Amino acid sequence: MQSFLQICIVFACQVGGWSLQPTLSDSRSRGRGARTVAAPKERTVLAAARPPTTRSEVVVSAEVAASPTTPAPGSAAVQLALCCAIGSFCSLDRVVMGVAIIPMAADLGFSETMKGLIAAAFSLGYGLGIAPAGALVSKTGAPRRTLGGGLLAWSLAQAATAPAAPMGIAPLLASRTAMGVGEAACLPSLQVIAATGVAAEDRSRFWGFLTASLSLGTIAAYALTPAIIDWGGWPAAFYACGGGGALLAFVWLATAGASEAAAPVKEEPRALPWRRLASSEPVWALAAAHAASNVFLYFSVAWLPSFFVDVFGDSTGSASTASLLPFVAGAIAAVGAGTASDAIAPTIGLTRTRKYAQSVATLGPAASLTALAVLEQGDMLTQPVAEALLVCAVATHACSCAGHGVGIQDISKRDASLVYGVTTIAAVIAGASGQYLTGAALDATNNDFAPVLLTISAVQLAGLAAWWTWWDSSERVFE
Structure with a gap:
C-alpha cells in the first residue's frame, strides 16, 4: 500500500503541476544530475513547481504543465482518480454491447454474422480514429483536453445507439463507428499522461493499476447491464452508460482540461517522426504483440456472454455473471504483474522483463x-x-500491461501517444476482423466455437514470436 501511495503522489504531482526532487540514492540510480534533497526513509520530496534546470529534468512531451500558482495536492489527486474512472468507463462502454446484443438480437432478428458486424463497427471507428488521435496529442500537447473531448463524443454515440438500432442497420453501424472514433482518444492520451507523470521504475506498477481500472469497467458492465435491461429494456443500458460518461466528461474538462488550457508551455511546431516509426523494430514488435492481444481481448469482450448462452444455455444474466469472473481475476493479475515487473527489472533488465511478461500474457x-x-x-x-x-486465460492476458502495454513508454515519452496510435492500427484491424469472422464462423458451423478458439490460440503464438524477435526496451527511438 505504501508503494502504491508513492506512485499516486508522483503521478498526482506531475498532473497537478508540482515537481519532484529525487533523493540522493534515486538520482544515482536514475542517472539524473539534478540537485538532491536528503529525506530519511522517503524516496521523493515534494517541491514547489519551478522551471526545469537541466536537460534530464525536462518533461519530454509537447506540453509542460506550468502554472503561475501551484495547485493544491488535493486537486491533483482528484485528476488522478478521474483518469482511472475514465479508463473504467472506456471498458464499460465497450462491453455493454456484448451483453445487450443478446436481447437486441432476439428483438430485431440479428444473425450471428450481423452480431459480429455490429461489434466490428466499433472497432472500425476505433481504427480510423486511433492514429489521428495519437498524432493530435503528440502535435498539440493537450492530452487532457483530447481525453475529455473523446469521452464526451463516445458517450453521446453510446446513448445514440438506443434510438438508432430500431431505425435500421445503417444508423446502428454509424452510431457504433462514431463511438469507436471517440474512444480512440482515450488510451493515447493516458499513455502520454503516464509516460510524463510516472517515474520509470514505477511505470509497470502504475500501468498495472490502470489496467485494473479498465478491468473494473468490464466487471461493472457485466454486473450492472443485466439489471438495467431487466428494469428498462436494452435501450436503457445505452442511455445510462452514455449519460454517465457525458457527466464524467464535463467534470474532467472542468478540472484537468481547464488547468491544461490555462497555461500550457508549448514547443515550437515540429515534424512527426513517421520514417523512424516505420523503420523501428520495437515499433513492429509492439504492433504484432498488440494485434495478437486484441484478437483475444475483442473475443472476450464481444463473445463471452454469447459463448455461455450458446454452449450452456445460460440466460443473459447468468451469462454475464459467468463472463464477469475472468475479469475480476484479470484486475488482480494486472496489479500483481506490474508490481512484480518493477521488482525484477533492476535485476534482469527491462527488455527481458517485458519479454517474460508478454510471454505469460500470450501462452x-x-x-x-x-x-x-x-x-x-x-x-x-x-x-x-x-x-x-477462461479465468486463467483472462488473468494471464492481463500481464500484457507489463509487456507491450507499458513498453511504449520505454521507447518514447514525447511521442508515446503517436507510437500507441500507429501500432494500434494493426491491433484494431486484427481485433475487428476477428469479431466479424467469429460471427461468420459460428453461422457456418452451427455455433461451434472450437475452430474459433484454436485460431485465436495460433494468433497468440505468432504475436509472441514477433515480440521475442524485435522487442528492445533500450532503444529510445524518439527522444
Whole structure:
C-alpha cells in the first residue's frame, strides 16, 4: 500500500503541476544530475513547481504543465482518480454491447454474422480514429483536453445507439463507428499522461493499476447491464452508460482540461517522426504483440456472454455473471504483474522483463483456449471447467500491461501517444476482423466455437514470436 501511495503522489504531482526532487540514492540510480534533497526513509520530496534546470529534468512531451500558482495536492489527486474512472468507463462502454446484443438480437432478428458486424463497427471507428488521435496529442500537447473531448463524443454515440438500432442497420453501424472514433482518444492520451507523470521504475506498477481500472469497467458492465435491461429494456443500458460518461466528461474538462488550457508551455511546431516509426523494430514488435492481444481481448469482450448462452444455455444474466469472473481475476493479475515487473527489472533488465511478461500474457490464453476447444469437441466441457479456463486465460492476458502495454513508454515519452496510435492500427484491424469472422464462423458451423478458439490460440503464438524477435526496451527511438 505504501508503494502504491508513492506512485499516486508522483503521478498526482506531475498532473497537478508540482515537481519532484529525487533523493540522493534515486538520482544515482536514475542517472539524473539534478540537485538532491536528503529525506530519511522517503524516496521523493515534494517541491514547489519551478522551471526545469537541466536537460534530464525536462518533461519530454509537447506540453509542460506550468502554472503561475501551484495547485493544491488535493486537486491533483482528484485528476488522478478521474483518469482511472475514465479508463473504467472506456471498458464499460465497450462491453455493454456484448451483453445487450443478446436481447437486441432476439428483438430485431440479428444473425450471428450481423452480431459480429455490429461489434466490428466499433472497432472500425476505433481504427480510423486511433492514429489521428495519437498524432493530435503528440502535435498539440493537450492530452487532457483530447481525453475529455473523446469521452464526451463516445458517450453521446453510446446513448445514440438506443434510438438508432430500431431505425435500421445503417444508423446502428454509424452510431457504433462514431463511438469507436471517440474512444480512440482515450488510451493515447493516458499513455502520454503516464509516460510524463510516472517515474520509470514505477511505470509497470502504475500501468498495472490502470489496467485494473479498465478491468473494473468490464466487471461493472457485466454486473450492472443485466439489471438495467431487466428494469428498462436494452435501450436503457445505452442511455445510462452514455449519460454517465457525458457527466464524467464535463467534470474532467472542468478540472484537468481547464488547468491544461490555462497555461500550457508549448514547443515550437515540429515534424512527426513517421520514417523512424516505420523503420523501428520495437515499433513492429509492439504492433504484432498488440494485434495478437486484441484478437483475444475483442473475443472476450464481444463473445463471452454469447459463448455461455450458446454452449450452456445460460440466460443473459447468468451469462454475464459467468463472463464477469475472468475479469475480476484479470484486475488482480494486472496489479500483481506490474508490481512484480518493477521488482525484477533492476535485476534482469527491462527488455527481458517485458519479454517474460508478454510471454505469460500470450501462452496463458493460447493454452486455455486450446483446452477449451479440445474439450468442447469431445463433448467433455462442463461450465465450471470452462469458467476456470477462461479465468486463467483472462488473468494471464492481463500481464500484457507489463509487456507491450507499458513498453511504449520505454521507447518514447514525447511521442508515446503517436507510437500507441500507429501500432494500434494493426491491433484494431486484427481485433475487428476477428469479431466479424467469429460471427461468420459460428453461422457456418452451427455455433461451434472450437475452430474459433484454436485460431485465436495460433494468433497468440505468432504475436509472441514477433515480440521475442524485435522487442528492445533500450532503444529510445524518439527522444
